[in-house]
Amino acid sequence: MSWEKEIEELRKREQLAKKMGGEERVARHRKQGKLTVRERIDQLLDNGTFHEIGAIAGNGEYDESGEMVDFTPANFVTGTGRINNRKVVIGADDFTVRGGSMDGAVTRKQEYSELMAKELRIPIIRLVDGTGGGGSVKLLADNGYTYVPVNPAWDHVIENLQTVPVISACLGSVAGLGAARVSTSHFSVMVEDISQLFVAGPLIVKHGMGQDLDKEELGGVQVHKSSGAVDNVAKSEEDAFNHIRKFLSYMPTNIWELPPVVKSSDDPYRKEEELISAIPRDRRKLYKSRLILEMIFDIDSIFEMGKFYGSSMITAFARLDGHPVGVIAPDVYKNAGAMTAESSEKIERFVDLCQTFHLPIVNFVDNPGLEVGLNAEKKGTIRKGVSAISAVYQATVPMMEIILRRVFGVGGAGMSNGHGLNQRYAWPSGVWGSLPIEGGLEVAYKRDLESSDDPEALRQKLLKQLQNVTSPYRTAEKFGIEEIIDPRETRPLLCEWVKDAYSLLPQQLGNKHKYRP
Template sequence: MSIRKEFLTGLEERRAKLRAGGGESRHAKRREKGMLSARERLDNFFDADTFQEWGMHVDHSCHEFGMENKPMPCDGVVTGVGRVGGRPAASFSQDATVGGGALGMRHSKKICDIMDYALESGMPFVAINDSGGARIQEAVDSLSGYGQVFYRNVMLSGCVPQIGVIAGNCAGGAAYSPALMDFLVMTRENANMFICGPQVIKAATGVDCTMEEIGSAAANASISGNVHFVADDDQHAMQIVQQLLSYLPQNNAENPPHALVEDLCLDPDLSMNDVVPENIKDPMDMYAVIERIADKDSFLEVHREFAPNIIVGFARVDGVVAGIIANQPNVKAGTLDIDASDKAARFIRFCNAFNIPLLTLVDVPGFLPGVGQEQGGIIRHGAKMLFAYASATVPKITVIIRKAYGGSYLAMCSRDLKADMVFAWPTAEIAVMGAEGAVNVLYRKELAAADDKAAMREQFIQEYRDRFASPYLAASHGMITDVIVPAQTRAVVSLALQNTLNKSETRPPKKHGLIPL
């Protein structure tokens, strides 16, 4: 028996009304600002015709909270599952045209349901945030809704990738769910994220500030480091998420999506020999090294605008997905400071959770000296890198390009932190401290008695480098797997990654280690 026509008509009419959200006039105002609707964002994200919506018919009119005659289509949030690049992913997209996208009980239940499904089914979870915050009329129940979302963020952590998109307002307690996720993408315009706005800060502290200073994409990406990627607009934001997912496994029980090639490219790259400046004091651009190691156009940098003295990101090397951590001598001489340590440690922890091999490129003179760094806890923050590398059980390959001194040598994944293979260029200096400082300690008396102090200093510096800082000395002590010419680097790294893909390492049983937070 066929279904009656009026039922089909009624269903389509109802769906059309729900899809319209807060109405065309509200959507038109947002389009004038260059913003997509909640559904358009999902359409841009998922493969065509693959999105299956959950809870479309949830419509909380809020009679019990004195909000009669205020229909809320889909309760202000669109949730569901679709495919991205042929692989499943779960997502929600808040609809700011419906009650400002504010979160209430049913709104949070829809989000929690899709998060539970992502965890149970082992698929990435993507949250598109555009909300006025907690629904005031629902009082403590809206706060409870946030708490339930936060709890699930923690349950999903380390099990499936979590990516947040800040595409509109994300203020107060609402900001903590994105903060609990793995990566955040924020649009350059029309979006803000903060705990206390300018008016609250003014009332509480007497300090005047602007939204640009505290809540903009620029502030969150470059100053606080809350945001990993800044997008030009909504479409670009969804493209970034798609690109990011292309490097990640579906869950922590799978390997990343390697695209292994049958014939490895092991030819020497002679251009690498020209990367290092002749003068060791001249800065070197580490991007030039990364570009020559990674497959063409495969490097996706993470956290580019925050702590640029260290570079982190994903790439492929002959198809193998790897997480790259590299000092950047062009910024702060490549020193490790508080922000760089936090940035690197977080990235290392993510890669380890999701079975992504680590490639570390080293050119580090030490931890950044200074009263502010010491008082800010550089010891504690630097220890995060030591903890992250030492606790990582994924393949760990290290290449020492130029200098690696003192504790920073260890913090950049030395053999002692169980790097599987450590290679060094002939230009590398591995020592307790730099040559100039060491000469002042070791040859103080000789320098004081010398007639030509400058010439004698240069002689001692070279002697120190030959005797105490040579990569061959480290290799003779088993700290270096091999000393290689720069032109061999890509081939050596490719083989090392291929040869460690099946690595399996167990650790002592425990609930969890205690990273120095």
């Protein structure tokens, strides 16, 4: 006697689950330019590697004889699969079933996905498309009672942030707990035209706040690419999946492993001639930091994170002779490269991310200090700046500082831990001190300038004297800077350093860092 009949019943239920919310709702979903939940999973994962768990979970309706007459699958699909042959957990909302809300969910499935990532010690990827929270008010009427809200599996969610890479994609109109799931991650991405992210949607905002906004105005890409709520913006769902794969390629599987080193075809001794003139002699002239980074790191290895938030600072991942590293650099076109409240938050979070997953950091410094002025004071820039500096000082991953030009004030001083070994190289364009001489001169010689018959002539005379004193070679004479290097030597020196850095990293494996998103 076999169990063939029961297996037939299993296959029947599996096929019903794959119909998702039904033909009409699937068609409506696709008309919005969105992939279905199963199409998303198939596109993201290596071909044929998805192993679904809980496929037949949902709500069945039965006749008097106990035969199933209808079935609505849970609107959350989960399981394991592989990305570039690395095993991951995937948890994805199905918007075609009750708009991805808790009304159509089997809560345990979402909790189980987080628990799997935690216990198997593998990355988790969330494809979020809906609220994922407590459901609509109609659900309260159906249940006949209300409840004190609890965020499902949040203990696992927070634990995962300390132990495995957590990645989220916002792939629709995402509100409430769904929005929290997107932001509670190490890397998040939105998609132009189809993604919106908000604490509460337009109708609630209209009735509660009197603000009449559509979905794009309230939480579209133009709002969030510079809000800091998400990291990156993609042009399509396929592009978003490429962002996810790229980010994951720099990450270890968990904190008990090292970041994956790959074989590089780029010469570690490559020296780019353009670097010798990359920094203009006139400090009032700007330059493009991203071009400098491209000349130093492995070809096509740079992946920027959070480009539009805190834009005076660049945070990215890259490789040196195949070794993943974190990169911090200034964008002097934005606030002259000063540390703003936003860029300070960005640096703090990025350094914490590198610390959590054992990525050495290369910090390119051209820092005029913390942003000044009334707007900066209103944002509490000093507090956020010192939080970023604290993250730098608390980090134990190997860190190398490359001084490109300015190192001034509290902000400049905080770009490396000056009380440790403090490995760093300075380019001959380096200039440093408590204040830039141009501004500091006005303060230090205020009385002399005010009493002078020709203050401009005196200003130029003093400026010339001070410029001689600020030569980086004067500092090197006193061993105030350890090495001044030819900029063209930067890549070979960093490729040598990164090998030493990776030899030290095994000592840190398994150390939990209290990462907060």
